[in-house]
Amino acid sequence: MFATTRLICRRIHGTGDVTVPKLSGFSIVSPKYLPVRPNIQKASENDWSKSRRLRRSREQEMFAATRLIGRRIHGTSDVTVPKLSGFSIVSPKHVAVEYADGTKFKFSSEFLRVNSPAADGKVRSVGGDKVISGRRYVGIMSAEPVGNYGVTLVFDDLHRTGIYPWDYFYELGSNKFGLMRNYVKTLQKHHLSREPPPRRK
Numbered sequence: 001m002f003a004t005t006r007l008i009c010r011r012i013h014g015t016g017d018v019t020v021p022k023l024s025g026f027s028i029v030s031p032k033y034l035p036v037r038p039n040i041q042k043a044s045e046n047d048w049s050k051s052r053r054l055r056r057s058r059e060q061e062m063f064a065a066t067r068l069i070g071r072r073i074h075g076t077s078d079v080t081v082p083k084l085s086g087f088s089i090v091s092p093k094h095v096a097v098e099y100a101d102g103t104k105f106k107f108s109s110e111f112l113r114v115n116s117p118a119a120d121g122k123v124r125s126v127g128g129d130k131v132i133s134g135r136r137y138v139g140i141m142s143a144e145p146v147g148n149y150g151v152t153l154v155f156d157d158l159h160r161t162g163i164y165p166w167d168y169f170y171e172l173g174s175n176k177f178g179l180m181r182n183y184v185k186t187l188q189k190h191h192l193s194r195e196p197p198p199r200r201k
Contacts, residue, residue, distance in 0.1 A: 081167035087151070092139035095153075097169045105173030109140045110194070113155050114183055115172055118162035133192040 086098035095112060098104045114132045135157070143151040150165035172179065187193060 081170045084166040087143075087166075087169075089140055089143055092141070092156070095140065095143075097166075097173065099170065103170070103173070105169065105176070107169070107172065107176070109138050109155065110135045111176065111180060112140070112153060112164070112172075113138045113157070113159065115179060116153075116159060116162035117164065117168060118159075129186050129190065131186055131190060131192060133187055133194065134196040136194040137196060 082099035082101040082103060084097070085100045086096070088096050090096050090106070093109050095107045095109070096104070097107070113135045116132075139156045140153055141156050142154045144154065146152055146163050150163055150168070152160060152163050154160040184194070
């Protein structure tokens with residue numbers, strides 16, 4: 001099988017019978033990257049450092065944009081949010097968030113989904129309102145850390161692009177009942193429902 005694999009690769013890539021350097025390292029840095037670095041190509045520490053700084057800068061830009069969106073939506077001022085002391089997915093349907101001052105919030109997955117800070121292709125624009133309907137039974141599959149200031153929630157309707165900073169959870173919790181009431185009113189206004197549409201037979 002090894003000889004066959006080598007032959008196929010050479011036919012595809014047009015390589016000759018060259019001597020391949022001995023492998024000096026293999027590691028899984030994260031679930032998304034599998035770097036293989038033969039000893040003929042070694043990335044310098046400066047390259048890795050630049051890459052990390054660039055990634056951190058992009059995450060911070062997205063974090064700042066999410067905070068701005070949240071404050072524009074909910075009309076909140078630039079208040080000091082207590083330090084996070086706990087975050088957990090209680091079940092696929094609920095998330096619990098706790099802050100250092102003792103404030104605790106429990107969110108349904110539906111509430112977090114319809115208040116996702118990310119632009120989403122499944123948002124309907126109806127009569128000038130941005131509406132996400134049919135998410136009563138949506139669940140959360142996992143939470144992926146984003147730096148030390150938030151998480152990306154992965155929902156079972158395949159939405160996974162919303163970054164939820166810790167202070168955004170605080171803003172959502174402080175306005176939870178009003179936001180949910182307005183959401184239900186908007187659905188009723190446009191004759192939409194929290195229930196998912198019936199499956200096609």
